Amino acid sequence: MDNKTATQVFESLASPVRLDAFKLLVKQGPDGLVAGEIASLLDLPATNLSFHLKNLTQAGLLSVEQEGRYLRYRADIPLMLELISFLTHECCAGHPELCLEFRAESSCSPEILPKRA
Known part of the structure; x- marks a missing residue:
């Protein structure tokens, strides 16, 4: 890892919502959660959460996989x-x-x- 990547990761986690989402997905391990489950567990509107999940995904902290009409998010534990x-x-x-x-x-x-x- 280099300083640029580390800085991007830290910047992404600087939001309380994103930090909570990442910690929740780390807790779920490789199974991850679909976006609706994340929103429900964090008591957030789905539209608000999607902005934060996109940011975490762009920083490389999350992966996302289409499952029918749902998006499953997983923390990048490595x-x-x-x-x-x-x-x-x-x-x-x-x-x-x-x-x-x-x-x-x-x-x-x-x-x-x-x-x-």
């Missing part, structure tokens, strides 16, 4: 994990063992944190 890796790649100047104290304070799963030396 991209999310790549972003986490991008942010933590050089944690503590490339010596993640220096960050052990921060690991203990984090609610982040150890599996996605940088590997210990």
